[in-house]
Amino acid sequence: MGLLVACVVCVLLALSFPGIVSKLEDKLTKCGDFFFEEESPLIHGILENSEPQNNDYRVVCQKYKNKIRYATLYDTGKKIPLFSAYKYTGTKVFVKQESLQTWMIELELEPKDAEMSVPFENQARNKDYWIKNTYKYFPGTLFSMSHTADEETAESILTLTNSVPQTNGFRDGIWNLVDQTTKESMENDCIDNNDNLVAYVMTGAVPGNTMLNQRVNVPSYMWTAFCCYNSTTTSWVSKAYYTENKRKKATKIKLKSLEDLQGFLTTKLGGKVELFKNNCSLDDS
Ligand SMILES: *[C@@H]1O[C@H](CO)[C@@H](O)[C@H](O)[C@H]1NC(C)=O
Numbered sequence: 413m414g415l416l417v418a419c420v421v422c423v424l425l426a427l428s429f430p431g432i433v434s435k436l437e438d439k440l441t442k443c444g445d446f447f448f449e450e451e452s453p454l455i456h457g458i459l460e461n462s463e464p465q466n467n468d469y470r471v472v473c474q475k476y477k478n479k480i481r482y483a484t485l486y487d488t489g490k491k492i493p494l495f496s497a498y499k500y501t502g503t504k505v506f507v508k509q510e511s512l513q514t515w516m517i518e519l520e521l522e523p524k525d526a527e528m529s530v531p532f533e534n535q536a537r538n539k540d541y542w543i544k545n546t547y548k549y550f551p552g553t554l555f556s557m558s559h560t561a562d563e564e565t566a567e568s569i570l571t572l573t574n575s576v577p578q579t580n581g582f583r584d585g586i587w588n589l590v591d592q593t594t595k596e597s598m599e600n601d602c603i604d605n606n607d608n609l610v611a612y613v614m615t616g617a618v619p620g621n622t623m624l625n626q627r628v629n630v631p632s633y634m635w636t637a638f639c640c641y642n643s644t645t646t647s648w649v650s651k652a653y654y655t656e657n658k659r660k661k662a663t664k665i666k667l668k669s670l671e672d673l674q675g676f677l678t679t680k681l682g683g684k685v686e687l688f689k690n691n692c693s694l695d696d697s
């Protein structure tokens with residue numbers, strides 16, 4: 413009986429969700445070259461020396477079509493990512509839409525012995541975002557499609573482990589402005605000595621006080637920051653933004669310094685935060 417149930421679960425999982433074969437790792441830096449100076453961010457009490465400090469958090473190396481595309485720190489308790497980290501290298505035009513897609517799940521986050529446990533104990537599924545069969549909040553990606561360099565990476569972001577519930581109007585409003593503004597500044601500021609466009613980006617969510625369907629946390633804020641080298645000015649550049657997960661008139665978005673954002677996250681998450689080594693500089697002094 414137990415075995416039968418387990419197999420039904422296996423088949424269901426295999427059939428109803430596009431396979432994503434992400435790898436869970438013990439250290440964030442094992443995912444690959446997504447971090448400035450190959451150094452993991454520090455979030456005191458949550459992520460130290462590249463390792464999660466609490467059993468709820470999992471390092472997800474987001475592997476899709478045989479390549480790790482980005483890295484996520486996922487909170488299995490709140491069923492949302494804390495952040496995704498990726499490299500921005502410019503974009504190409506291709507036809508893909510982020511909305512109305514099938515959302516992938518991570519098979520590796522499911523308990524190995526499915527017969528003893530409920531599937532989706534560790535991650536959100538599509539219907540967690542619904543109330544009475546319609547989306548109450550939309551899954552909004554951290555690594556967003558408009559920042560992806562190729563079609564396969566664009567596909568790889570469509571996983572709920574890279575998504576959080578966003579308030580209606582947030583994505584198309586203020587967050588779209590953040591998305592576009594950071595993209596434009598990276599295009600302008602982040603040309604390295606080899607004439608390559610490259611920036612290290614981290615985008616995350618601050619958990620809030622609401623649980624959607626008693627399962628998925630609705631973040632109170634979203635934030636993003638990038639770090640890159642500007643060969644024209646021969647200096648390291650960082651920029652940051654954060655904003656409430658609310659519908660807002662999207663006319664202006666306030667630029668923050670990396671230090672501002674880190675201070676803000678320290679208040680919200682309760683421990684010292686350093687997103688990029690030496691606050692995005694090579695200066696060790
Ligand atoms: C970086 O360099 C570009 C020219 O490539 C310049 O327009 C821009 O202002 C610089 N950005 C910063 C933040 O120094």
Ligand SMILES: *[C@@H]1O[C@H](CO)[C@@H](O)[C@H](O)[C@H]1NC(C)=O
Pocket residue numbers: 670671672674675685686690691
């Ligand atoms: C980085 O910035 C934080 C403020 O966010 C500050 O407390 C810390 O001392 C800075 N670290 C370095 C190495 O400059």
